[in-house]
Amino acid sequence: MITADIIEQSNARAEARLRADYAALGEHLDRRGIDIAAIKARVAAYGVAVPSWGVGTGGTRFARFPGPGEPRHIFDKLEDCGVIQQLTRATPSVSLHIPWDAQPAADLNAKAEEVGLTFDAMNSNTFQDQPDQAHSYKFGSLSHTDAATRQQAVEHNIACIDLGAQIGSRALTIWVGDGSNFPGQANFTRQFERYLDAAGQVYAALPDDWTLLTEHKMYEPAFYSTVVQDWGTNLLIAQQLGAKAKCLVDLGHHAPNVNIEMIVARLRQFGKLGGFHFNDSKYGDDDLDTGSIDPYRLFLVFNELVEAEADPGFAPMHMLDQSHNVTDPIESLMVSATEVQRAYAQALLVDRKALDGYQEDNDALMATTTLKAGFRTDVEPILAMARLEAGGAVDPVAVYRASGYRAQVAAIRPAVSGAGGGIV
Numbered sequence: 001m002i003t004a005d006i007i008e009q010s011n012a013r014a015e016a017r018l019r020a021d022y023a024a025l026g027e028h029l030d031r032r033g034i035d036i037a038a039i040k041a042r043v044a045a046y047g048v049a050v051p052s053w054g055v056g057t058g059g060t061r062f063a064r065f066p067g068p069g070e071p072r073h074i075f076d077k078l079e080d081c082g083v084i085q086q087l088t089r090a091t092p093s094v095s096l097h098i099p100w101d102a103q104p105a106a107d108l109n110a111k112a113e114e115v116g117l118t119f120d121a122m123n124s125n126t127f128q129d130q131p132d133q134a135h136s137y138k139f140g141s142l143s144h145t146d147a148a149t150r151q152q153a154v155e156h157n158i159a160c161i162d163l164g165a166q167i168g169s170r171a172l173t174i175w176v177g178d179g180s181n182f183p184g185q186a187n188f189t190r191q192f193e194r195y196l197d198a199a200g201q202v203y204a205a206l207p208d209d210w211t212l213l214t215e216h217k218m219y220e221p222a223f224y225s226t227v228v229q230d231w232g233t234n235l236l237i238a239q240q241l242g243a244k245a246k247c248l249v250d251l252g253h254h255a256p257n258v259n260i261e262m263i264v265a266r267l268r269q270f271g272k273l274g275g276f277h278f279n280d281s282k283y284g285d286d287d288l289d290t291g292s293i294d295p296y297r298l299f300l301v302f303n304e305l306v307e308a309e310a311d312p313g314f315a316p317m318h319m320l321d322q323s324h325n326v327t328d329p330i331e332s333l334m335v336s337a338t339e340v341q342r343a344y345a346q347a348l349l350v351d352r353k354a355l356d357g358y359q360e361d362n363d364a365l366m367a368t369t370t371l372k373a374g375f376r377t378d379v380e381p382i383l384a385m386a387r388l389e390a391g392g393a394v395d396p397v398a399v400y401r402a403s404g405y406r407a408q409v410a411a412i413r414p415a416v417s418g419a420g421g422g423i424v
């Protein structure tokens, strides 16, 4: 973890300028009828979960280039996640991936408490084979033609729920790699029937206060068809399984130019928006850093979420899910968490009353200009002030670099071989 001295020294150097910028923005927002303190309070209360696998270097199917000090196991990962939360104060929880992170619940709880984190959704893994498993997932898991393979996948998901219940998790996210690579390889209908039946068995094991999140993904690892390929199929699953089943929207898992914010609005309207995986993409499922390609799209998604905030019980889960191939994962996750907060803050600035009026009057130009006024506002002083007041860093990346954390853990953690190929 980072020592408090380093954070305080850096903050002390930045504080006077930050207070001046915050005051100037406060004046500007006041003229727009917006109370900056109220916006800051909502930003400060906002959190996005970090995936445990995000603190390791990702890769492509060609190669992986691990950096120094890669986490060796979940306890190292939790320390890295603790640093992200310590500096940003925007990532209070971690999402585990089983079996990669499977450890006794007592040990997980103790480490999480030590580093100041809680646990978000559990993620099952039936898209790769484990050394000791009886049946292979090469041709699918929950939708496999073989009943024993499906049963194995169901039991793994139930084991994820059991562990999650012991560490304070309240959700299970299911993503399957099931699909086909050749036309004719799989019968679409029978394959989906098998998936629904198996997912129904997992659903039946869900505690009453849990949510089952299913995630759609249009391609990879199956390249001709995937069983849960789009939000339509995802919605059918959630409707079929029951009230505790909701859809998870991963921004990257859509074809280019798909109107994701409208998908968000549709799922919200029918009570089936369960959560997000934030990332960005240029060509497809690239898993690029959140907000790095199209921050306006992220803002438009948050515009829908702010619009929905008053809905009774509306509380979709928020998580980052991205692959870091050329950056220090801790730095990328800190910047990405800030980008999510930024989109939220900007969406909070939209004059909704004015927007409603322009929409009713069919004044397209003024409607879109009103919306964009939120996006155009530089809210950085609000984000930085929220961090400062919560004990975080005004400039998280600068403090992280000055701390030498990466070199310190590299001295303890052995270098990982780069021989293994591919992201999983």
Ligand SMILES: [Mn+2]
Pocket: 215, 250, 277, 321
């Ligand atoms: Mn995802």
